[in-house]
Amino acid sequence: VPVRSDTFPATFDMTLGNLTQAFVATSEIHVSGADEQFIEFHIGNDDGAMLLLAGQIIFDGWEGGPYGASVVGALLSPGNHSLELRYWNQATFLGNSRVSFDVSPTNVLLWCE
Secondary structure (H helix, E strand, O other), X not given: OOOOOOOOOOOEEEEEOOOOEEEEEEEEEEEOOOOOEEEEXXXXXXXXXXXXXXXXXXXXXXXOOOOEEEEEEEEEOOEEEEEEEXXXXXXXXXXXXXXXXXXXXXXXEEEEO
């Protein structure tokens, strides 16, 4: 059960407090035209993150650890595709947590929450 609902910008790089927390951000991707399009997703996380595209895991960085950035890509058919970013941070003595997300091209995101 969500304890809070918020809206994220389409792309973000956030430093969060040093507390245990988690969120799920959902969005919809729209590929226009008649041809498939290659989409790149840039994910940065401390401690863990997972990215799902149309319900399938395309990035699994759920094991925790210091901030690191990764790039994953997918060839998408025309139309709408669901996107879900899951993130968690375990508070430690090491300081604040950080999470970032970007997509290229940026015009494929329809909305984020």
